[in-house]
Amino acid sequence: MVLRFECYHCLHCCFFSTPVDYPVVLREEVNRLKDLASKRGILLNFIQVTSDFYLWIIDGFCPFYDLRRRRCTIHELKPISCKMFPLLINIETGEVSVSSACDWVAGHIDELMNIGDSISNVFQNEFRVALNLFRRIKA
Numbered sequence: 001m002v003l004r005f006e007c008y009h010c011l012h013c014c015f016f017s018t019p020v021d022y023p024v025v026l027r028e029e030v031n032r033l034k035d036l037a038s039k040r041g042i043l044l045n046f047i048q049v050t051s052d053f054y055l056w057i058i059d060g061f062c063p064f065y066d067l068r069r070r071r072c073t074i075h076e077l078k079p080i081s082c083k084m085f086p087l088l089i090n091i092e093t094g095e096v097s098v099s100s101a102c103d104w105v106a107g108h109i110d111e112l113m114n115i116g117d118s119i120s121n122v123f124q125n126e127f128r129v130a131l132n133l134f135r136r137i138k139a
């Protein structure tokens, strides 16, 4: 059977309780997110980590998360790090890894350990997004 990632739409990846989980966002994404937030009367906080990347500081649920419908309310406009999750990318090395914080990943960990280099097949959409970001980091 072919293993394919299927998001459960659980609550976890839009809830933040520790700085290591904060989304990494590009400079232009900071501006876009701030614009979207200001239309809703929300103030967002970011810390610059490199010339191109920022950490989006979120304490608790993301302000764009609809808890009742369990959906992101800015789906098309959400940052790359959200689009590629549960894949993570090291912004210094470009290395891609899989987050065990994801419920689907946690439930398929044994299968994932045995698939070798076919992460790109399991996480097809997410891998495509990660690849674009990787190309940008390496440019």
Ligand code: SF4
Residues within 6 Å of the ligand: 013, 014, 015, 062, 063, 064, 065, 066, 071, 072, 073, 074, 075, 078, 079, 082
């Ligand atoms: S932008 Fe959307 S996907 Fe990203 S953390 Fe917020 S609610 Fe979740």
Ligand code: SF4
Residues within 6 Å of the ligand: 006, 007, 008, 009, 010, 011, 012, 013, 014, 085, 086, 101, 102, 103, 104, 105
């Ligand atoms: S933790 Fe994983 S399964 Fe749950 S919403 Fe996030 S990506 Fe989907």
